[in-house]
Amino acid sequence: MAEHEQTADNRQGVVRDGAEKIKGIFSTQTVAKVGTGTTQRKTIQKTYWNVEELDDGEVSVQPLNRNYVPSGPKRNVPRDDFLxxxxxxxxxxxxxVYPAIKEMDGAIVRGEKHRERGAAYSAEFEYQQAMAIDEENVRANFGLGLTYLDRGDQVKANDIFERLVGLEAAFDTEHKHLFNDFGINMRKNKMYDQALRYYLRAEExxxxxxxxxxxxxxxxxxxxxxxxxxxxxxKSLEVNPKLDASLKFWAFLKGRGLVAEGEGPNVAPGGKGGKPKGGSAGVNLDAAREDGEPKTGDNGAPKKPASSAPIKLD
Incomplete structure (x- = not known):
């Protein structure tokens, strides 16, 4: 007899029998009545879902869109109800499903390669191809938004921003590098209001x-x-008193006389006048990077210096 594993929580717990977790494409059916009186008839509507069982025993379900790729919000279903x-x-x-996902992912990868070599219009085309399959795909939206920011097209970049700020998936840990790049590039394009709204949304x-x-x-x-x-x-230094980028920034403010006596951490003042750009004396805020941040990108190429400390969502 197989051993049983039990996960303790506020409920009775989930009993596992050694079976693999539920994962894959599933469907549900709903019956709807169409028409009235003698012309009334029943129709069966089939909905497809991408599902994955969670550690607590509930099952996360996400609908497939009209192009049959997982898209939209996820919700959790109790395991017994799911079965x-x-x-x-x-x-x-x-x-x-697999061919549609493969086509979309291929377009995103091509878009990323075009953007890396500065071919903005080719990148835009590929990202738009991916978004024609799933307009809420986070990687494609970030990629297209970054492409517009690279070109300095603030109007189109703002359209992408409005979409991203409404997608909770855009703030997931797996997208933290794209999230960071997008925020930094909005700030570089002087889209300060959008960048701030973007970060404050993440704070929620x-x-x-x-x-x-x-x-x-x-x-x-x-x-x-x-x-x-x-x-x-x-607040940053309260969470991590040793965060180098924030300490340097505080030193910069102190050097400009913007910090009151005895206010905040005791750091040596740095920077003389002007905004906190890379050329400020004693403090290079734009070049600040956490030691834990990879020195190379996902493709193994040298990573460009970030203009502020990278956001970590994990």
Whole structure:
């Protein structure tokens, strides 16, 4: 008899029997009545879902869109309810879902390669091809937004920003590097209001992240709001008193006489006048990078210096 593993929580716990977790494409059916009186008839509507069982025993389900790729918000279903209402569709995954995902991912990869070599219009085309399959795909939206920012096209970049700020998946840990690049590039394009709104949206979803607080402080400084800048820098240093980028930023503010006597951490002042750009004496805020941040990108190429400490969402 197989051993049983039990996960303790506030409920009775989930009993596992050694079976693999549920994962794959499943379907549900709903019956709807169409028409009235003698012309009334029943129709069966089939909905496809991408599902994955979680550690707590519940099952995360995400609908497939009209192009049959997972898209839109996820929700959790109790395991017993799932087993009652959902039916496996392995053949449908092989024949329909996998080819659609492969086509979309291929377009995104091509877009990323075009963007890396500066071919902005080719990158735009590929990202748009991917978004024609799934307009809410986070990688494609980030890629297209970054392409517009590379070109200095603030109008189109703002359209992408409006979409991204409404997608909770855009703030997931797996997208933290894209998230960071997008925020930095908005700030470089002087889209300070959008960058700040973007980071404040992240603050609603990610609690007590020192890198996020640092980036918010940076945006407030660019907007000329020193008090809010200091407030978020102190929040950053409260979470991580040794965060180098925030310590350097505080030293810069201190050097400009923007910090009161005895206020904040005791660091040597740095920087003389002007905004906190790379050329400021004693403090290079734009070149600040956490030691834990990879020195190479996902493709193994040397990573360009970030203009502020990278946000960490994990």
């Amino acid at each position: 009652t209402k959902f039916n496996p569709e392995p053949e449908f995954y092989i024949s329909t 979803l990610v609690k007590n992240d020192e890198h996020l607080f640092h980036n918010i402080a940076r945006c407030y400084f660019e907007k000329g709001n020193v008090e809010e800048c200091k407030k978020y820098l102190l």
